[in-house]
Amino acid sequence: MERIDKDSLYYIFLEILRLHFYRTHVLLDEIGVYPGQPPLLFILNKKDGLSQSEIATNLDVKPSTITVMLRRMEKANLVERKQDMEDQRISRVYLTDEGRETCNKAMKIMKKLEEECFGNFTVEEKVVLRRLLMQMRDNLFKVNEKV
Secondary structure (H helix, E strand, O other): OOOOOOOOHHHHHHHHHHHHHHHHHHHHHOOOOOOOHHHHHHHHHHOOOEEHHHHHHHHOOOHHHHHHHHHHHHHOOOEEEEEOOOOOOOEEEEEOHHHHHHHHHHHHHHHHHHHHHHOOOOHHHHHHHHHHHHHHHHHHHHHHHHO
């Protein structure tokens, strides 16, 4: 089997993913949050009282995944679920005061992580990198559409 060249774009990209993943875990662990939870906190911070299906749609995940996330986040007192007053079949999700505070901490962590990743880039380099990453994303979307 052929080894991957450590100077190849692919290897460097994998290394970046691994380092980013680890750093994200370390920083979020400091505030007691799992890496998948900040996007949910951010969505609820923007618009509180969404249904579980609305959250699943916004995050582009299965509703069953949201159920598991919410159960864990309820135990941590970050969110609470309440029945919709007009439709008892719908459960609405709200941030608790602790959830709002944790959301603000998570936002600061994401800004810190962004600074750690891109702090020494010029504006021009950021623009080029953004365009290249979007192009990579589009390439992968096209391949996934065919599957």
